[in-house]
Amino acid sequence: MSAETFRIGFVPLVDAALPILAHELGFAAAEGVRIELMRDVTWATVRDRLLYGHTDAAHLVAPLAISTALGRDRPAVALTVPFVLGLNGNAITFSTALGEACGLGDSLGDPIALGAALKQVAAQRRAAGRPLRFGVVHRYSSHNYMLRYWLAGVGIRPDDDVAITVTSPTFAADALAAGEVDGICVGEPWNAIAVDRGVGRIALATAQIWRRGVEKVLALRSDTAAERPEALAALLRALHAAAEYFVRPDTVQNSAALLARPEYCDAPVEAILRAITDRIRVTPGSAPIAYPDFMFQYREAANFPWRSQAAWLYAQMVRWDGLRFSAADAATAQSVFRPDLYRAALAGSGAPLPNASSKLEGALDAPIGAGSTQGRLLLGQDRFFDGRAFDPDDIAGYLAQLP
Amino acid sequence: MKIAIIDTSTTRAAIISDGLREAGLVDLVVIDPAGPLVAQVEASAPEVVLINLENPSRDLLEDFFAMSRALARPIAMFVDQSDAQTTMAAVDAGVSAYVVDGLAKQRIKPVLDLAIRRFQAFSRLQTELAEAKSALADRQTIDRAKAILMKRRGLDEPAAYALLRGHAMKSNRRIAEVAEAIVTSEALMGDLP
Numbered sequence: 001m002s003a004e005t006f007r008i009g010f011v012p013l014v015d016a017a018l019p020i021l022a023h024e025l026g027f028a029a030a031e032g033v034r035i036e037l038m039r040d041v042t043w044a045t046v047r048d049r050l051l052y053g054h055t056d057a058a059h060l061v062a063p064l065a066i067s068t069a070l071g072r073d074r075p076a077v078a079l080t081v082p083f084v085l086g087l088n089g090n091a092i093t094f095s096t097a098l099g100e101a102c103g104l105g106d107s108l109g110d111p112i113a114l115g116a117a118l119k120q121v122a123a124q125r126r127a128a129g130r131p132l133r134f135g136v137v138h139r140y141s142s143h144n145y146m147l148r149y150w151l152a153g154v155g156i157r158p159d160d161d162v163a164i165t166v167t168s169p170t171f172a173a174d175a176l177a178a179g180e181v182d183g184i185c186v187g188e189p190w191n192a193i194a195v196d197r198g199v200g201r202i203a204l205a206t207a208q209i210w211r212r213g214v215e216k217v218l219a220l221r222s223d224t225a226a227e228r229p230e231a232l233a234a235l236l237r238a239l240h241a242a243a244e245y246f247v248r249p250d251t252v253q254n255s256a257a258l259l260a261r262p263e264y265c266d267a268p269v270e271a272i273l274r275a276i277t278d279r280i281r282v283t284p285g286s287a288p289i290a291y292p293d294f295m296f297q298y299r300e301a302a303n304f305p306w307r308s309q310a311a312w313l314y315a316q317m318v319r320w321d322g323l324r325f326s327a328a329d330a331a332t333a334q335s336v337f338r339p340d341l342y343r344a345a346l347a348g349s350g351a352p353l354p355n356a357s358s359k360l361e362g363a364l365d366a367p368i369g370a371g372s373t374q375g376r377l378l379l380g381q382d383r384f385f386d387g388r389a390f391d392p393d394d395i396a397g398y399l400a401q402l403p
Numbered sequence: 404m405k406i407a408i409i410d411t412s413t414t415r416a417a418i419i420s421d422g423l424r425e426a427g428l429v430d431l432v433v434i435d436p437a438g439p440l441v442a443q444v445e446a447s448a449p450e451v452v453l454i455n456l457e458n459p460s461r462d463l464l465e466d467f468f469a470m471s472r473a474l475a476r477p478i479a480m481f482v483d484q485s486d487a488q489t490t491m492a493a494v495d496a497g498v499s500a501y502v503v504d505g506l507a508k509q510r511i512k513p514v515l516d517l518a519i520r521r522f523q524a525f526s527r528l529q530t531e532l533a534e535a536k537s538a539l540a541d542r543q544t545i546d547r548a549k550a551i552l553m554k555r556r557g558l559d560e561p562a563a564y565a566l567l568r569g570h571a572m573k574s575n576r577r578i579a580e581v582a583e584a585i586v587t588s589e590a591l592m593g594d595l596p
Binding site: 041043044045048072139165 | 466481
């Protein structure tokens, strides 16, 4: 294998866009790297191919990178995340029946009001011996943690009041159609496809739960990252250029057409285009609603791997796996995210580079300028729906005050 | 030792279970891919689970194993880690194995080695089948191209074939490729004088 080639595993989702565009549109070639993409439909297989050397890097749900590094469910393997492939871009879609039972109208729900309605329905269904079931894409996915964060925050106890099961994103609409689940929390285009097939309606965007929630990351085995620092830096620059292209209004048609191809998402161009342009068709046949920053791929140094994002994910892992908080594990989790590699790759490029490697998450009521070693960095409003902020230096205190 | 086989290909599942049976491992459960996966695995209480790498239910299966550990249910399965070499060979062959906690390593290796050989045999079989299919398709295209040449140029069959072959050699292409071009152009322009 030549030093310049990166085989990158991915799951067919709109947020696999950056490696796909970097490959297809010459951003990788311009940096002297070659990308070979390898498509799989489960995260388990994307992870296995990464761990056993079928791939050099992977488009990965962020918590799975942390759980792999911590050795949850398998022997620990050191992973490196030098680049975030995007924030949010997921949604919670209810079955038509659950949407009606919760009184959802023609727009996105309000997390608190919808949560109150859902709590009543969940109680009724539990009493009737048929508890509500929600499908998420993986045990260690941001989808699982976002859904659980919201449910717990509105007084619905995951695993007790409602069941949460795993369903592959490409089959999520089928699971909804077959009545196997009452709701799904998945990435695009699979919510859009469920709505277009008439089997569900979008209830919430995950950006309504956490405005700037970390989603997919680029993950490598740490030994690969250490052996090929220059090639990796070139790859990161290519991905960053692809991100800049991806968010330009004049490129969206082209990106959607590329991502729709059979070897990538194998999905309708129109559904993908809606996701890229932050428009959500909430109910079958209705006009799409504009929801700004539904997907967030570039601005505000969105690709910067904040160690505090890894810390938040670790906190949720402790919370939902019933673990005891460990300062050593927290440090291991945070060390997976490598802002130093991001900075080294993009130094001299004009991309804003934050001074800090960690921040308070969900603590911005209004946009604020942030210290940067290079470029000007403005961070947008960022809140969790319940108003709680996350301090990565006090994970134990944070966990203690969560419901 | 009870072994569950989960495979999207029922043919491959049959090939693997035959192999295991021949090796004296007769306590087998082949999971029906059309039925509910978790319920079937739970009911059969296996000590080893073999699943094809590309199975779309792998995330669901791993979640079930993780929950069974958290709740201390009887099936607490782990990713097989008997030895790195074998695990890597298994992933290369396209099979993933999970084993119940505490199962002796020397009991797992023969099962996995056998599964690897059977997966490899199955993929060779598929390649051969694909090659045979493509050879058949080539044959048919060449026959159609010959018929077109015989009709349009008034040649007999050996002369038509010689023309095809000669042109293929000159242009450094396969005979089937030249034949394909003739069939395509006939479909597009056959009605022109």
